[in-house]
Amino acid sequence: MTPDRYKMHNANPFKLGLFGANCSSGRAINTLPERWLADWDSCEAMAKIADEIGMDFILPIGRWKGYGGPTNFQGSTFETITWATGLLAQTKRITIFGTVHAPLFNPMVAAKMMVTADQVGRGRFALNIVVGWNEPEFQMSGIRQREHGDKYDYCEEWITAIKRMWSEDEPFDFKGKFLDMNNVVSEPKPYGRKAPLIMNAGQSPEGKGFALRNCDGFFTGFREHDVSKSKEFVANYKAEARAIGREIDVFTQGHVVCRPTRKEAEEYYHYFTTEAVDFGAIEESLRLKGITRANTPDYDERRRMLPLMSIGYPIVGSPDDVAEKLARIHSAGITGIGFSLVNYLKELPFLGQELMPRLEKMGLRASAT
Numbered sequence: 332m333t334p335d336r337y338k339m340h341n342a343n344p345f346k347l348g349l350f351g352a353n354c355s356s357g358r359a360i361n362t363l364p365e366r367w368l369a370d371w372d373s374c375e376a377m378a379k380i381a382d383e384i385g386m387d388f389i390l391p392i393g394r395w396k397g398y399g400g401p402t403n404f405q406g407s408t409f410e411t412i413t414w415a416t417g418l419l420a421q422t423k424r425i426t427i428f429g430t431v432h433a434p435l436f437n438p439m440v441a442a443k444m445m446v447t448a449d450q451v452g453r454g455r456f457a458l459n460i461v462v463g464w465n466e467p468e469f470q471m472s473g474i475r476q477r478e479h480g481d482k483y484d485y486c487e488e489w490i491t492a493i494k495r496m497w498s499e500d501e502p503f504d505f506k507g508k509f510l511d512m513n514n515v516v517s518e519p520k521p522y523g524r525k526a527p528l529i530m531n532a533g534q535s536p537e538g539k540g541f542a543l544r545n546c547d548g549f550f551t552g553f554r555e556h557d558v559s560k561s562k563e564f565v566a567n568y569k570a571e572a573r574a575i576g577r578e579i580d581v582f583t584q585g586h587v588v589c590r591p592t593r594k595e596a597e598e599y600y601h602y603f604t605t606e607a608v609d610f611g612a613i614e615e616s617l618r619l620k621g622i623t624r625a626n627t628p629d630y631d632e633r634r635r636m637l638p639l640m641s642i643g644y645p646i647v648g649s650p651d652d653v654a655e656k657l658a659r660i661h662s663a664g665i666t667g668i669g670f671s672l673v674n675y676l677k678e679l680p681f682l683g684q685e686l687m688p689r690l691e692k693m694g695l696r697a698s699a700t
């Protein structure tokens with residue numbers, strides 16, 4: 332294995348990852364009979380296939396409570412560091428993230444949990460830091476969410492302390508606005524004494540600033556209709572990072588439906604985003620954002636749109652269509668994509684057979700070894 336963990340140990344110019352597979356239904360709020368149940372056997376089989384076909388990463392969601400509805404969307408979820416550790420033990424090349432809520436994990440404990448995962452994976456563990464979103468998850472934990480700006484200030488102390496635990500040999504004190512830690516030691520260090528690759532997906536100015544200062548990767552939305560806008564965003568963001576002496580890669584997220592023909596793919600996508608939808612979960616998701624029929628004149632439109640919006644950028648079509656769409660994303664300077672599938676295990680082999688060779692021919696992937 333090549334040693335550069337910040338490039339996910341390979342030379343692929345465009346990185347491909349699976350997003351959301353630790354949660355039941357993944358990211359599609361659907362009622363299909365083949366919907367993803369996220370049971371351990373399926374997760375393990377999925378990770379092995381992803382590893383074999385040359386996917387670069389697996390990115391779970393930090394989720395603690397489902398959204399209700401007939402399927403209780405994302406109601407069954409694995410905690411992500413332990414999930415990653417199990418999968419790292421079963422794979423050889425692929426990078427696996429933990430998506431960690433900084434306020435919910437004591438930094439001393441989290442530092443060591445992540446080192447364990449990283450040692451198991453021999454340098455293939457990565458960290459997606461999140462500050463917290465859904466209030467009911469925090470109510471369940473007994474930990475109160477902070478005000479928005481403070482969330483990121485806390486997060487910055489949290490990761491700074493952890494990076495010190497991952498690198499320093501001498502005991503140290505850490506005195507911050509939030510953390511007061513004394514005589515801190517932590518052994519062993521991450522694999523090869525290098526901090527894992529760190530990502531963040533904040534969309535606010537505070538979130539973007541946090542990622543610039545502390546992370547190696549950042550998630551943003553892809554603007555399909557105006558690739559030049561995405562290109563400009565990526566170039567500016569990277570330049571801002573360089574101005575403070577840092578390098579950062581920009582990633583995006585979406586959902587793939589790849590079928591032998593465009594027609595089949597489009598029909599399936601249409602079906603699970605309009606008809607086979609868990610509208611009970613959709614309504615709960617809107618309620619969590621403070622959107623109700625009583626206070627929102629275009630409520631029905633929002634309810635109709637959310638199944639489409641929740642899965643991010645749609646990449647739907649034949650293998651040629653999907654490859655072309657991924658190439659457009661890459662042309663904006665974006666380093667990689669984390670995407671979901673309706674059923675990760677059933678759909679992956681087709682991507683291995685049909686999509687990967689096309690991407691290789693297009694120069695998006697290094698030649699298979």
Ligand SMILES: Cc1cc2nc3c(=O)[nH]c(=O)nc-3n(C[C@H](O)[C@H](O)[C@H](O)COP(=O)(O)O)c2cc1C
Nearest residue numbers: 392393430461462463464532533534535538550584
């Ligand atoms: C690709 C991606 C993955 C995310 N994963 C999670 C997650 O697993 N759990 C979570 O609570 N928030 C998650 N978020 C939310 C972000 O961390 C962030 O809180 C949100 O985009 C709002 O930005 P802000 O915190 O800067 O306001 C994710 C966002 C994106 C775009």
